[in-house]
Amino acid sequence: MQGRIPEDILNSQSKGYQAADWYEAIGQCLPEVSETISGLKRDGINRFLDLEQLESSMEEWPLGEWKQPGKNERRFRIKMLRGLSAGAFAQKTESSNR
Secondary structure (H helix, E strand, C coil): CECCECHHHHCCCCCCCCCCCHHHHHHHCHHHHHHHHHHHHHCCHHHCCCHHHHHHHHHCCCCCCCCCHHHHHHHHHHHHHHHHHHHHHHHHHHHHCC
């Protein structure tokens, strides 16, 4: 690759980012996210998770404000998406234990 790729790219130690456009996909399915949160509430998953915080994050989704995705990453990618994942797991576990 030497001579074909610039040295700074060839010798770069940085890593890629999987699903870097995650916010675009989630932004397109906000109604489904809302339905999921409603289902979690209905099933009593609020005993385990702060569903009001998840709902607040979904309602405050920054439409068109993703020029710097890292700015909102903690709240939306980490907290909200992991919260939804944990809620889905709790919901499945609760229903299979009945």
